Amino acid sequence: MTREETETLELRLAEEPRIRAERQSQALIEAFVGSGLFFMLLPGTFLGVWNLIGISRQQALDGLSSAWLQAHGQAQLFGWVGSFILGIGFYSLTKMQSTRTFPVGNAWTAWSLWTCGVALRWLGGVTGWHWRWILPASGLLELGGFLLFFLTVRRHRPASGQSAKPMWMVLVILSTFVFLLTLVINAIALFRLALLSRTPALPHLLDLQLVTMAIWGVLVSTIWGFNARWLPIFAGFSQPRARWLFTAYGLSLAGIVLVFLNQWGISSAVFVASVLLAIQGLRVWHPAFQPAKVHNIHPSFPHFLRIAYGWLLIASLLGCLASREDRSGGLWGASRHALTVGFVAVMVFTIGQRVLPAFCGMRVLWSKELMFWSLALLNVGCLLRVSMEPLAYERDWQIAWRLLPVSAVIELTAVTLFALNLLGTLMQKPAHLRQVSDPVSDAGGAP
Numbered sequence: 001m002t003r004e005e006t007e008t009l010e011l012r013l014a015e016e017p018r019i020r021a022e023r024q025s026q027a028l029i030e031a032f033v034g035s036g037l038f039f040m041l042l043p044g045t046f047l048g049v050w051n052l053i054g055i056s057r058q059q060a061l062d063g064l065s066s067a068w069l070q071a072h073g074q075a076q077l078f079g080w081v082g083s084f085i086l087g088i089g090f091y092s093l094t095k096m097q098s099t100r101t102f103p104v105g106n107a108w109t110a111w112s113l114w115t116c117g118v119a120l121r122w123l124g125g126v127t128g129w130h131w132r133w134i135l136p137a138s139g140l141l142e143l144g145g146f147l148l149f150f151l152t153v154r155r156h157r158p159a160s161g162q163s164a165k166p167m168w169m170v171l172v173i174l175s176t177f178v179f180l181l182t183l184v185i186n187a188i189a190l191f192r193l194a195l196l197s198r199t200p201a202l203p204h205l206l207d208l209q210l211v212t213m214a215i216w217g218v219l220v221s222t223i224w225g226f227n228a229r230w231l232p233i234f235a236g237f238s239q240p241r242a243r244w245l246f247t248a249y250g251l252s253l254a255g256i257v258l259v260f261l262n263q264w265g266i267s268s269a270v271f272v273a274s275v276l277l278a279i280q281g282l283r284v285w286h287p288a289f290q291p292a293k294v295h296n297i298h299p300s301f302p303h304f305l306r307i308a309y310g311w312l313l314i315a316s317l318l319g320c321l322a323s324r325e326d327r328s329g330g331l332w333g334a335s336r337h338a339l340t341v342g343f344v345a346v347m348v349f350t351i352g353q354r355v356l357p358a359f360c361g362m363r364v365l366w367s368k369e370l371m372f373w374s375l376a377l378l379n380v381g382c383l384l385r386v387s388m389e390p391l392a393y394e395r396d397w398q399i400a401w402r403l404l405p406v407s408a409v410i411e412l413t414a415v416t417l418f419a420l421n422l423l424g425t426l427m428q429k430p431a432h433l434r435q436v437s438d439p440v441s442d443a444g445g446a447p
Helices: 003-058 066-095 104-127 131-155 167-196 204-234 242-260 264-282 301-325 330-359 368-393 398-426
Strands: none
Touching: 003 066, 003 104, 003 330, 003 398, 066 104, 066 131, 066 167, 066 204, 066 330, 104 131, 131 167, 167 204, 167 242, 204 242, 204 264, 204 301, 204 330, 242 264, 264 301, 301 330, 301 368, 330 368, 330 398, 368 398
């Protein structure tokens, strides 16, 4: 064997562990994305449309089962967005560690526990079948899956040469602590529910407090963290301001504490201040520093990013108005929808269709047009829902009651297009299986 052949063989042997770890991490994130899309489409959005049609027919929020509403929220928050967070977390955080090995066993066990826990939570809430056993079991499974993720990521040391964690990673790590605390409180609440309650629905106030904690303490702050990492790279925005972002997250945590103290009016004002600081810290509405990287995606990408933060500000302002004027749940519902759909879902649709194809084997997004129409319809549906909900619940306008189901159908169409685009993307061959003559995707996606 010649010297060149020996060096080539040694290089291949050295590269094999890295390639194997990369493929394992890609398979895992594909599993998290697949289960997240399932919960988004069927238990999440479809059940949400069904719920809204029932509410519109009865023209009252009280006539619908609280357990159904909570099952819908659980599937959306934990089943869809939570699965995406865990999948991206495993992929992103473990890629930055000093070891080339991927925690295959822990990762797949965490996925199994998490997915089963969310599925059981939805099943027990919707059907009521053996809910005294199913709901506590679901809380334990979700907590166990996340705890395994949490411990696995913490066990890996930063790569050599990194003296301090970057600002975006600190935000994401802080969010995981709050996520863990949320799941602990959720599990305890479900055990108490099974022992003391007659129905499979959490008390209304506790459910609102947990939802607020999950959204503002976990989802919003995680998005801020990943935005701090990706927006300067993909959208060409200026580098984020760490002090502004950390102050914004501190205020959001203060707002959560005030919610648990039943100080809803003060907490709403604190959330508004938090949003304004985050927008300024991320430089979202400032002129771009450089052109956005829109190769293989729709060029509207940076515009939808800015629109999402407009929804976040609207949601916080509606929350302030609801704390003073809400009587029948219309303003609170509009605020929550602007937050979960207008900000969280629009951000997931925008960023997800940019980074997930790269994470899943450096694939190319299946359709730019589907990306645009999924985002356009999602914003149209959200605008109709947010504007009509206060008019229906608070003013009892008949036209508003009739338009609410229309908004749900528009959003369901948008969600379906998003899911089809990701599924079409995943069905394509990854980079390591494509022939050399195939077009190479934009390699700027992986962080």
